[in-house]
Amino acid sequence: MDIVPKHWYNIVPDLPEPLPPMLKPDGTPVKPSELSSLFPKELVEQEFSLTKFIDIPHELRELYVELGRPTPLLRALRLEKYLDTPARIYYKYEGVLPTGSHKVNTAVAQAYFNKLDGVARLTTETGAGQWGSALALAGALFGLKIRVYMVKASYEQKPYRRVLMEIYGAEVVPSPSKYTNSGRAVLSERPDHPGSLGIAISEAIEDAVTSPSTKYSLGSVLNHVLMHQTVIGLEAVKQLELIGEELPDYVVGCVGGGSNFAGLAYPFYYECLVKGCKRDLRMIAVEPKAVPSMTRGIYAYDHGDTARLTPLIKMFTVGHKYVPAPIHAGGLRYHGLAPTLAVLVKNKVVEPRAYHQVEVFRAAQLFAQTEGVVPAPESAHAVKAVVDIALRARETGERPLIVFNMSGHGLLDLAGYQEFLSGGLKDYEPGDIDFSYLPKINY
Numbered sequence: 001m002d003i004v005p006k007h008w009y010n011i012v013p014d015l016p017e018p019l020p021p022m023l024k025p026d027g028t029p030v031k032p033s034e035l036s037s038l039f040p041k042e043l044v045e046q047e048f049s050l051t052k053f054i055d056i057p058h059e060l061r062e063l064y065v066e067l068g069r070p071t072p073l074l075r076a077l078r079l080e081k082y083l084d085t086p087a088r089i090y091y092k093y094e095g096v097l098p099t100g101s102h103k104v105n106t107a108v109a110q111a112y113f114n115k116l117d118g119v120a121r122l123t124t125e126t127g128a129g130q131w132g133s134a135l136a137l138a139g140a141l142f143g144l145k146i147r148v149y150m151v152k153a154s155y156e157q158k159p160y161r162r163v164l165m166e167i168y169g170a171e172v173v174p175s176p177s178k179y180t181n182s183g184r185a186v187l188s189e190r191p192d193h194p195g196s197l198g199i200a201i202s203e204a205i206e207d208a209v210t211s212p213s214t215k216y217s218l219g220s221v222l223n224h225v226l227m228h229q230t231v232i233g234l235e236a237v238k239q240l241e242l243i244g245e246e247l248p249d250y251v252v253g254c255v256g257g258g259s260n261f262a263g264l265a266y267p268f269y270y271e272c273l274v275k276g277c278k279r280d281l282r283m284i285a286v287e288p289k290a291v292p293s294m295t296r297g298i299y300a301y302d303h304g305d306t307a308r309l310t311p312l313i314k315m316f317t318v319g320h321k322y323v324p325a326p327i328h329a330g331g332l333r334y335h336g337l338a339p340t341l342a343v344l345v346k347n348k349v350v351e352p353r354a355y356h357q358v359e360v361f362r363a364a365q366l367f368a369q370t371e372g373v374v375p376a377p378e379s380a381h382a383v384k385a386v387v388d389i390a391l392r393a394r395e396t397g398e399r400p401l402i403v404f405n406m407s408g409h410g411l412l413d414l415a416g417y418q419e420f421l422s423g424g425l426k427d428y429e430p431g432d433i434d435f436s437y438l439p440k441i442n443y
């Protein structure tokens with residue numbers, strides 16, 4: 001219980017340069033009051049806050065404990081031995097939370113602040129279903145109605161996360177749906193449209209702003225979401241101290257929108273780069289080569305969704321019209337990046353790396369065979385980077401301390417593993433990326 005932090009860490013005031021504001025399409029900054037139809041008061045305040053540490057309400061902190069926090073920080077000794085590496089490898093295991101991933105950390109916080117504000121119903125989108133199931137659980141715990149717009153292709157192909165959401169009492173709707181104008185417009189052009197995350201976001205936002213006492217909830221990218229996830233890193237800092245370990249040389253995480261990476265890495269950024277420490281911390285952010293926003297995207301203002309309903313956010317992006325290849329790491333198939341993380345990548349404080357999915361699954365299988373945990377296909381990207389760092393250490397003879405985020409387990413992603421094991425898994429090389437349609441805004 002003592003390990004679970006009493007506050008979240010907000011990196012915004014500690015960034016190497018000011019965070020570019022969210023903009024409206026006319027190029028003027030979004031005012032906090034303009035987000036109040038989407039989010040409750042407290043979350044809007046958090047989104048714009050310049051306070052470094054924000055208190056976690058007592059009731060919420062107790063709920064974190066009831067749901068399994070602190071999550072374990074484990075040493076991957078058998079993997080170290082197998083790789084014959086002098087590196088020390090630790091991982092923060094978020095898969096022990098009830099829905100199997102870190103997304104619960106922000107889902108319960110968002111539900112809590114919505115409940116406090118008198119909201120009765122939340123809408124959201126989900127791709128593979130990790131975020132939808134976390135919010136469905138949070139809705140059950142706080143007595144909120146939840147409607148999840150689930151990308152139709154996943155709704156049909158991945159029934160188990162849909163079942164999980166329905167167990168918690170959420171209503172799951174395949175998107176595009178008949179419930180919204182954006183959904184109906186897509187269906188009238190193409191009745192068998194498989195859907196996309198961008199369309200599902202548009203539907204969830206439209207539903208929220210047109211329904212009574214309903215608000216919208218997002219599982220990544222926004223400042224308040226990343227801040228809620230810092231419970232991961234704040235715990236890890238204390239856990240390393242408790243076992244007498246030093247601060248790490250490397251922190252590693254996979255990146256979709258950036259929330260699990262930020263959750264682990266930002267508190268170490270605070271310890272090493274803000275407060276100052278003796279170590280030369282390297283922060284490694286890992287993405288799929290099929291959706292390479294950090295390694296091949298540009299740093300520009302872009303929308304968060306396909307229908308361009310969200311404000312413009314300055315981020316690394318492959319463009320909101322980008323159609324990601326059907327890789328199994330559904331949580332990493334997002335075109336953009338959280339704005340705070342984008343500032344750190346631009347300033348070369350965070351080092352991006354990209355991998356193909358076959359090499360990622362190979363590393364994940366090795367991890368399962370040595371450590372027991374079957375990584376989520378998303379988290380497996382971090383595993384692959386860690387294996388590479390550990391193998392390099394064998395050559396250089398250094399003894400780096402590595403901490404990575406195992407953001408979730410892969411037990412509901414066995415179809416991906418099955419394809420990998422049967423030799424049928426493919427890699428996808430993105431061709432030329434079109435940036436020409438991005439709004440020409442310099443702020």
Ligand SMILES: *Cc1c(COP(=O)(O)O)cnc(C)c1O
Nearest residue numbers: 130220256257258259260331408
């Ligand atoms: C959603 C998800 C991700 C990617 O999202 P981030 O916001 O970048 O963390 C990574 N891992 C798992 C297990 C997820 O469910």
